[in-house]
Amino acid sequence: MRDVAVIGVGMTKFGELWRSPLRDLFAEAAADCLTDAGIERSQVQSAYMGCMTSGLFNGQEHLAAILTDYAGLSPISATRVESACASGGVAFRSAWLEVASGASDFVLAGGVEKMNDGADATYCLSTAADQEYEVYHGVTFPGLYAMIARAHMHKYGTTREQLAHVAVKSHRNGAQNARAQFPTEINLDTVLNAVMVASPLGLFDCSPVSDGAAAVLLAPAEVARDLGKPVVKILGCGHATDAIALHDRQDLASIPAVKAAGDQAYAMAGVKPQDIDLCEVHDCFTIAELVCLEELGFFPRGEAAAATVDGATGLEGTIPVNTSGGLKSKGHPVGATGIAQIVELVEQLTGRSAKRQVKNPRLAMAQNMGGSGGSSTVHILEVSS
Amino acid sequence: MRDVAVIGVGMTKFGELWRSPLRDLFAEAAADCLTDAGIERSQVQSAYMGCMTSGLFNGQEHLAAILTDYAGLSPISATRVESACASGGVAFRSAWLEVASGASDFVLAGGVEKMNDGADATYCLSTAADQEYEVYHGVTFPGLYAMIARAHMHKYGTTREQLAHVAVKSHRNGAQNARAQFPTEINLDTVLNAVMVASPLGLFDCSPVSDGAAAVLLAPAEVARDLGKPVVKILGCGHATDAIALHDRQDLASIPAVKAAGDQAYAMAGVKPQDIDLCEVHDCFTIAELVCLEELGFFPRGEAAAATVDGATGLEGTIPVNTSGGLKSKGHPVGATGIAQIVELVEQLTGRSAKRQVKNPRLAMAQNMGGSGGSSTVHILEVSS
Numbered sequence: 190m191r192d193v194a195v196i197g198v199g200m201t202k203f204g205e206l207w208r209s210p211l212r213d214l215f216a217e218a219a220a221d222c223l224t225d226a227g228i229e230r231s232q233v234q235s236a237y238m239g240c241m242t243s244g245l246f247n248g249q250e251h252l253a254a255i256l257t258d259y260a261g262l263s264p265i266s267a268t269r270v271e272s273a274c275a276s277g278g279v280a281f282r283s284a285w286l287e288v289a290s291g292a293s294d295f296v297l298a299g300g301v302e303k304m305n306d307g308a309d310a311t312y313c314l315s316t317a318a319d320q321e322y323e324v325y326h327g328v329t330f331p332g333l334y335a336m337i338a339r340a341h342m343h344k345y346g347t348t349r350e351q352l353a354h355v356a357v358k359s360h361r362n363g364a365q366n367a368r369a370q371f372p373t374e375i376n377l378d379t380v381l382n383a384v385m386v387a388s389p390l391g392l393f394d395c396s397p398v399s400d401g402a403a404a405v406l407l408a409p410a411e412v413a414r415d416l417g418k419p420v421v422k423i424l425g426c427g428h429a430t431d432a433i434a435l436h437d438r439q440d441l442a443s444i445p446a447v448k449a450a451g452d453q454a455y456a457m458a459g460v461k462p463q464d465i466d467l468c469e470v471h472d473c474f475t476i477a478e479l480v481c482l483e484e485l486g487f488f489p490r491g492e493a494a495a496a497t498v499d500g501a502t503g504l505e506g507t508i509p510v511n512t513s514g515g516l517k518s519k520g521h522p523v524g525a526t527g528i529a530q531i532v533e534l535v536e537q538l539t540g541r542s543a544k545r546q547v548k549n550p551r552l553a554m555a556q557n558m559g560g561s562g563g564s565s566t567v568h569i570l571e572v573s574s
Numbered sequence: 575m576r577d578v579a580v581i582g583v584g585m586t587k588f589g590e591l592w593r594s595p596l597r598d599l600f601a602e603a604a605a606d607c608l609t610d611a612g613i614e615r616s617q618v619q620s621a622y623m624g625c626m627t628s629g630l631f632n633g634q635e636h637l638a639a640i641l642t643d644y645a646g647l648s649p650i651s652a653t654r655v656e657s658a659c660a661s662g663g664v665a666f667r668s669a670w671l672e673v674a675s676g677a678s679d680f681v682l683a684g685g686v687e688k689m690n691d692g693a694d695a696t697y698c699l700s701t702a703a704d705q706e707y708e709v710y711h712g713v714t715f716p717g718l719y720a721m722i723a724r725a726h727m728h729k730y731g732t733t734r735e736q737l738a739h740v741a742v743k744s745h746r747n748g749a750q751n752a753r754a755q756f757p758t759e760i761n762l763d764t765v766l767n768a769v770m771v772a773s774p775l776g777l778f779d780c781s782p783v784s785d786g787a788a789a790v791l792l793a794p795a796e797v798a799r800d801l802g803k804p805v806v807k808i809l810g811c812g813h814a815t816d817a818i819a820l821h822d823r824q825d826l827a828s829i830p831a832v833k834a835a836g837d838q839a840y841a842m843a844g845v846k847p848q849d850i851d852l853c854e855v856h857d858c859f860t861i862a863e864l865v866c867l868e869e870l871g872f873f874p875r876g877e878a879a880a881a882t883v884d885g886a887t888g889l890e891g892t893i894p895v896n897t898s899g900g901l902k903s904k905g906h907p908v909g910a911t912g913i914a915q916i917v918e919l920v921e922q923l924t925g926r927s928a929k930r931q932v933k934n935p936r937l938a939m940a941q942n943m944g945g946s947g948g949s950s951t952v953h954i955l956e957v958s959s
Contacts, residue, residue, distance in 0.1 A: 251944050
């Protein structure tokens, strides 16, 4: 298999983008990405688009074909992939495989979701859970993650105040990201006094409903070197699944698919958690960030909460987490999230992150998750000049 | 890239399967496939599932994770791919790439759709067309293909009687297929006197609304040889896209994405149309079979209709087409169709098709199409003992 690099990134602002149709969001991100890469549309040979449920949100399937057409890329091979909120991460993995195989040189990996389009977002998102055994009985995603949070509190003594620190940290980073949906700092009182959604998770423990798109261009590492830019190589890739229903798992305070995907990525890359310089994790809810950090080995189980309060995951901490603002502050157009994480990491690794820049990072990780953890991808990127 | 072979196939009966949930359909096909391959569940490393719109039909996304779990394959990497009615073909291509790359040895490619589950099938299927510029104005799929038929009639003199011969031929084959939804012969009068759906397409010019699943297992060709069975190698793969809205195309009597995908597959395989011994094409409507046969080079433009009447596409003809009964007689659970085509070809190439067996075929082609031709895959398989 060939070494593969990311040679260009692009994304829209995330937010309530009522004036932008689904197809325009993707076309904008793809155009930005190709400009950044310095590659012509005619050079792109294949594309993968992550999207969770344009069928339910927008009444539009056959998605890769229409997005490819409006991005000016037809008649290339184009594949839409879906793994709920991990759709972007899975699109990135698919694009990596196609370049690694030697079948294509320039492959676009994109993600898009337009959640503000009139549909019932709570219902649309619930389709990432088990319809027959969870959703029919009234559970929604805040409810599922609230159960994970309660289990974590019970087992490890995690507190509501500690969860609130995750949101405060994410907004502090997101306030420096012009593309964030909520680029505003918040304080502990705001989080703790917010309306309760599903106890113990209040409004500021939850990521928002968002529109947006992101795209990255992959090419053989040799080609990236020839372009004379820093080479951001995909060093490790992990992808795992699990039962999507919470009641089928042994321990509600853990998410095994994240650990499995992380272990694969670490093994392929030949690195350990302490080698990683920054990480974007899937903080759809504050509790998710803590559990994922523990599954990925950044902290022992039950210790991510206290470490967050101590500042270990801040910009100046031992492992800066969600420098983009994360899903919480940057926004969470579900199919785009996994690709937007890669955009953030590539910009950080190439020193383009301005006020939220981490100092001289070499290794970065993106962890993207579907539903309540029924699927997860983990990618490790390495920059070399 | 490594040579890749299909080492096992399985599928459910197609039909109105009200007693089988979506997840059970896939689990049944996957189990049959692994039994046929003689491979244990624990040996499967990755899976791709084609499904058009389980979100709209069944309220279930996050599909690959849940299907993998119920098939007993977790925690492997599993990816759902969507390209409307070409979802199965795209899943097959993705699985081929993963084995060809060297990343995995045993990869499952499946397809599933449960269309009889209470949802409005006409609306669900319409999401394969352009929502904003076609569907909002009232067009449905029979209407879109009726426009293609009218254009073909106008340009080439194709007649309604000739279209009817396609359906009669498909049902003649399907009557020999126990897994077909409608395993019954029909005659010309039945087709011509059926209720009109969208002129000139009557009820028997249209494929049905179906439930079903299919699965095939891919492995390196070397591994297939070691198993001591006939080796069915993937010799060519093509995948192309186009505008999904009919009004964006130059000629309604042609479907360029099919020609582009076919040209890619022929070039990769190093073969020509006259080398192909049998072909499964995407006959969602009778007119689609004729246009696809012309795009794939089996007949000059405008001549597929007369050739069908002459028997050229029958079991004893120069190019047997849709020996399975095709989408028309076998049924069309849209996400499963592309994989079910591969099942038919592998069984034909290995001499397992009983009364509908083609004599000593060596090369076979599957063409799977999304929407009104906004995407298409073409695969060429070769058997060697």
